[in-house]
Amino acid sequence: MSTFSAVDPIEEDEVELLAKLRAGDAKATERWVRESTPRLLAVTRRMLRSEEDARDAVQDAFISAFRALDGFEGGSRLSTWLHRIAVNAALMKLRTRRRKPEESIDDLLPNFLEDGHHVNSPTEWPGNAQDWVERDEVRQSVREAITRLPETHRNVLVLRDIEELDTAEVAKMLEITPGAVKTRLHRARLALRELLDPVLREDAS
Amino acid sequence: MNCREMTDFLMAYLDDELPQAQREGFDAHLQECPPCIVYLDTYKEAVRLGKQVCARDDSPLPEDVPEVLIDAILAARER
Known part of the structure; x- marks a missing residue:
């Protein structure tokens, strides 16, 4: 809701x-x-x-x-x-406010070989998914990861996934197209996954 | 479809917005690529974690609310 x-x-x-x-x-x-x-x-x-x-x-x-x-x-x-x-x-x-040059999200996105395969083959995140959110260090990592996203992407993620506004509302608020909202949201989520990967992949508890 | 394209179409796939042909290509790729199944699962987990950690009622509230901010807000009300 x-x-x-x-x-x-x-x-x-x-x-x-x-x-x-x-x-x-x-x-x-x-x-x-x-x-x-x-x-x-x-x-x-x-x-x-x-x-x-x-x-x-x-x-x-x-x-x-x-x-x-x-x-x-x-x-x-x-x-x-x-x-x-x-x-x-x-x-x-x-x-x-004064616009600063936007940092690129590209460095936070997954990398692929020329043939389209992952450079680093994805590995599972061990542990109990329900427990992660209960743990301070995981919550801290999630907050830090969101903070690291470039602003234009972070705000789409915040408005869509956290404030739970729909695509049309976010498009209107940010004065961008619904397609741009979707693209930015997807890239923000991909980057969030990449940033959390080292934390949760290593986690064997 | 390869892993890169699978990644590009991931959100549209999960939102059920892919045209039939692309959806079939996506499913066929998942059948033959276990790493992409892992990627799909961890993507969903990352999204879920982001939502849960920042959910309004779950996040710890800041304890460092500056008194000067409260004063400024109350002063604005009095004007």
């Missing part, structure tokens, strides 16, 4: 909070900001490598949210609505 699905409407506990936020209740606002910021910062840090940009995007997200509170119709949970605003704020940051 999409993270931003409208089938998960605002819940009882948030109705009261929303009323307080709209009324400008300082305590409720502070609690909302304190409780929401860590999660939003996790989202913007995933999309923006610069800590300053990630923080700015969270701040921009709240500023947008404060302005839009009166118009919020309760079609989703308040937290989901705010999450989406933060994703948009991070994307806006990407668009407006």
